[in-house]
Amino acid sequence: MRLVLLGPPGAGKGTQGHPLAERYGVPLISTGDIFRTHLSRGTALGVQAKDYMERGELVPDDVVVWMVVGRLAEPDTENGFILDGFPRTLPQARALGEALEERETPLSAVLNFNVDDEVLVKRLAARRICGDCQRTYNLDLKPPQEEGICDVCGGKLIQRSDDEEETVRRRLDVYHEEAGRLSDYFGEKGLLRKIDADGTVDEVLERAIEAAHT
């Protein structure tokens, strides 16, 4: 299974990406998580991405494409992958298409998660993530069993610096600027599957699985 998860910030790409990756036995490749790992380790890539991420802007295409194409060449992607947060622009989508064409491994589907902006702002204000394994929680709907601690690995839960409301609104604007072009691109290729992502996590997962097989 080779899937792309598209959708605005807070739509649930990461939340759904983990169970989908487990179900299909493929790695979840999240560009946001990769950048956050580099940031926390203070690598050159992290330093490069930091200002863009804090402003809610996109990291330049050449940096992201280089990073993802390299990641897709790793052996654990042999049976597929789930891409969360990539591609986000038309040049990224074209670069992905070229890399997959070269390997004769076309995408299975592109799942496009849709939710109203005001629901997203609320979701992101309540989001906490594990600083170690990046699992996602929600203080309103999916709190951890023990306050501030990840249920899965025991890591410390943190709030992402780009989940401040002002930055979230900028991220939503940036998303909407590119979203139409990306969905047209994948729609023309017959890959786009629209998913109503306003429902419980289990309901949305069911819709995603169904869409991935149509």
Ligand code: AP5
């Ligand atoms: P990234 O980390 O990819 O952020 P994003 O796309 O803005 O998406 P999020 O991670 O905020 O949301 P999500 O859809 O994964 O939602 P989640 O499942 O966590 O990117 C961050 C930054 O990195 C970018 O701004 C950019 O600077 C840079 N970057 C990354 N990729 C790039 C690229 N390709 N090109 C250039 N720059 C790039 O859910 C959110 C909350 O809602 C959680 O609390 C969750 O528990 C809750 N929730 C989930 N589903 C439901 C539900 N069904 N009902 C109720 N609550 C729910």
